[in-house]
Amino acid sequence: MADFTSGFWNAYVMVLVALSLIYCIFVLISNNKVDRSHELNQLHGHVWDENLCEYNNPLPRWWMYLFWLTVIFAIVYMVLYPGFGNNKGIYGWSASSGENSQYQQEMRKANEKYAPIFDKYAKMDLKAVAADPEARAMGQRLFLTYCAQCHGGDARGAKGFPNLTDNDWLYGGAPEAIKTTILGGRQGMMPPFGPALGGDGTKDVANYVRSLSGLAHDSLRAQRGKELFAQNCAACHGPEGTGNQGIGAPNLTDKTWLYGSAEATIIETVTKGRSNRMPSFESFLGDAKVHLLAAYVYGLSAKTAEK
Ligand code: HEC
Numbered sequence: 511m512a513d514f515t516s517g518f519w520n521a522y523v524m525v526l527v528a529l530s531l532i533y534c535i536f537v538l539i540s541n542n543k544v545d546r547s548h549e550l551n552q553l554h555g556h557v558w559d560e561n562l563c564e565y566n567n568p569l570p571r572w573w574m575y576l577f578w579l580t581v582i583f584a585i586v587y588m589v590l591y592p593g594f595g596n597n598k599g600i601y602g603w604s605a606s607s608g609e610n611s612q613y614q615q616e617m618r619k620a621n622e623k624y625a626p627i628f629d630k631y632a633k634m635d636l637k638a639v640a641a642d643p644e645a646r647a648m649g650q651r652l653f654l655t656y657c658a659q660c661h662g663g664d665a666r667g668a669k670g671f672p673n674l675t676d677n678d679w680l681y682g683g684a685p686e687a688i689k690t691t692i693l694g695g696r697q698g699m700m701p702p703f704g705p706a707l708g709g710d711g712t713k714d715v716a717n718y719v720r721s722l723s724g725l726a727h728d729s730l731r732a733q734r735g736k737e738l739f740a741q742n743c744a745a746c747h748g749p750e751g752t753g754n755q756g757i758g759a760p761n762l763t764d765k766t767w768l769y770g771s772a773e774a775t776i777i778e779t780v781t782k783g784r785s786n787r788m789p790s791f792e793s794f795l796g797d798a799k800v801h802l803l804a805a806y807v808y809g810l811s812a813k814t815a816e817k
């Protein structure tokens with residue numbers, strides 16, 4: 511609220527604030543002036559609950575002083591701090607705008623405090639960072655802030671958002687590959703095959719895909735699908751269907767599914783294609799934070815693999 515877009519609202523707020531203050535002062539003074547000492551303990555004339563009456567005595571002094579104090583506080587506050595229209599106040603304090611705003615100062619302080627810690631880990635090998643409990647705790651906090659909305663707080667993902675704990679990778683699980691993914695983002699593109707294969711063709715190839723991971727399938731359709739797969743799909747998913755991490759084509763022979771293994775889901779994938787994006791974090795978070803995140807993510811499945 512530091513800047514009103516038009517002079518009118520600025521003036522409007524100043525007049526409102528000034529009038530309210532003047533009114534408060536007027537009420538206080540007018541109440542003080544009336545000397546009711548001679549008529550102390552007179553009844554007001556209001557009666558509640560049959561016999562509950564109210565005295566018409568002046569306000570206690572200490573109470574009046576508290577009122578005056580609030581008025582003085584308001585005036586001093588508005589001299590020192592922003593609040594009176596566009597006035598910046600003597601201190602020139604600001605929550606967010608300008609070099610010396612509270613936000614900028616706190617950010618500078620935080621950077622000074624944490625930069626050496628980030629730097630220390632940024633120079634270390636990713637595997638060593640993943641083995642460091644303090645670094646993992648920092649990585650987890652970053653993950654919960656920047657990644658959990660898509661991959662889940664436990665990093666187990668959801669439909670269309672890969673599980674990062676299962677040691678099964680679209681783009682590779684080596685520490686450097688994970689870092690490359692987070693720095694640059696990834697774009698998964700599966701083209702639509704509905705028009706090329708037709709209804710029967712997609713069903714055949716879907717049955718073949720299911721057969722690859724040992725799921726129930728129609729063997730006649732799977733046999734026909736095998737040929738279609740070699741012609742249309744092997745270029746990306748590999749002749750055996752084991753995938754290609756260079757382009758993020760999933761391994762279709764394992765039991766891990768990005769979208770689902772149901773025949774209808776596979777048919778939907780093949781018919782319409784899929785387009786999926788992992789955003790790039792290089793410019794947003796910088797190399798040092800991504801380094802911690804990559805180590806954290808690597809540690810998640812490295813732990814799973816040890817079990
Ligand atoms: C807007 C949603 C979104 C956010 C936020 C997001 N991701 Fe992703 N991420 C995805 C999607 C979608 C994919 C899969 C891309 C694909 O299918 O090609 C992915 C893929 C990945 C992969 C590759 C997984 C594999 O199997 O190779 C890693 C690693 C990853 N994300 C880590 C992170 C980290 C760390 C963060 C936080 C800095 C993050 N992601 C934030 C959506 C997101």
Ligand code: HEC
Nearest residue numbers: 698699700703742743746758759760767768769770784786
């Ligand atoms: C141009 C490369 C390319 C071709 C050709 C291709 N795919 Fe894909 N496919 C991908 C990519 C990349 C993904 C991952 C999409 C994503 O990240 O969202 C994918 C995803 C899939 C999935 C989803 C897997 C899961 O875990 O849910 C299935 C099923 C699939 N493809 C089957 C096929 C079949 C069958 C064909 C042939 C008819 C085919 N693909 C042809 C690149 C390709």
